[in-house]
Amino acid sequence: MILQGNDPAAIERAARTLAAGGLVAFPTETVYGLGADAASDAAVGEIFRAKGRPADHPLIVHVPDAAAVDRFAASAPDFARALMRAFWPGPLTLILPRREGVATAAAGGQASIGVRCPAHPVAHALLVACAGTTPAVHGLAGPSANRFGRVSPTTAQHVRGEFGDELLVLDGGPCDVGIESTIVDCTRGVPVLLRPGVLTRGQIEAACGQPLRSPGEVTQDAPRASGTLESHYAPDARVRLMDAKALQTALDVLGDDAAGLAIYSRALMRTRSPRVLQRRMPDDAAETARQLFAVLRDFDAQGVRLIWVETPPAEPGWEGVLDRLSRAAAG
Secondary structure (H helix, E strand, C coil): CEEECCCHHHHHHHHHHHHCCCCEEEECCCCEEEEEECCCHHHHHHHHHHHCCCCCCCCEEECCCHHHHHHCECCCCHHHHHHHHHHCCCCEEEEEEECCCCCCCCCCCCCEEEEECCCCHHHHHHHHHHHCCCCCCCCEECCECCCCCECCCCCHHHHHHHHCCCCEEEECCCCCCCCCCEEEECCCCCCEEEECCCCCHHHHHHHHCCCCECHHHCCCCCCCCCCCCCCCCECCCEEEEECHHHHHHHHHHHHHHCCCEEEEECCCCCCCCCCCEEEECCCCHHHHHHHHHHHHHHHHHCCCCEEEEECCCCCHHHHHHHHHHHHHHCC
């Protein structure tokens, strides 16, 4: 059922559910998460079961503040602490060495753990309430609240569409950021970008005082991390990325016969078929990120079979959007 996230009684009910080993969907500034007590392997196992997610695919642990990191991480290098100060609460996940014997299931069995402090007020209120329950819950494992590999939810109604009315969902309105957090690996002595988001490389480098490496630049194997599979974030319809010229050429070839097709582009496309759905992509990267998953879900709801998307610009601010669309197109 959907409860209003600004209702203290709803927050308390959700916290009690989590303390008892249950699941609760909650809003963050990025997407809605499917939460469980990160310290309870049994509760976290219910997340994997509900999503149909492989148990070795790690989850991100959400904490109320930087002080709570030490309950899950054995250590954090100075550059990771600098990133916490600069971007927490906010859309940044840090991969750190995991404290032994803690959150094994949430980490997918790895020696590392992903942690972040969300900025959404409902998420923060829930995390604070959880810390005061008996037994206390000091962090929530919280992957996106959708079936594994599918488009992430950015509204409470999206979550209901994935799991029905049995799941308790805190409604915090549409997510402001719209795509998942940036993930930076901090376990190998230097910051390594595992998943881009709305934070740019330049912003991260300025905050931590070091160059941000790509996985291929570091010799040690990267830890597994959420949302880094080649195919992910995929709608039911087939996604294809094209530049504006190729997209228009393809529409011209289809002509009057185009059907079951949706277009998401910055350029205005001409089509002779009234059955083609068109939605304009904003010129602003942040606004595109905010609406991206909702647009893909809406196209699915209208029954299209193909979604043709104009490839985003090769500019730093668009890296997170391009990453999500590329993985959706690989689905």
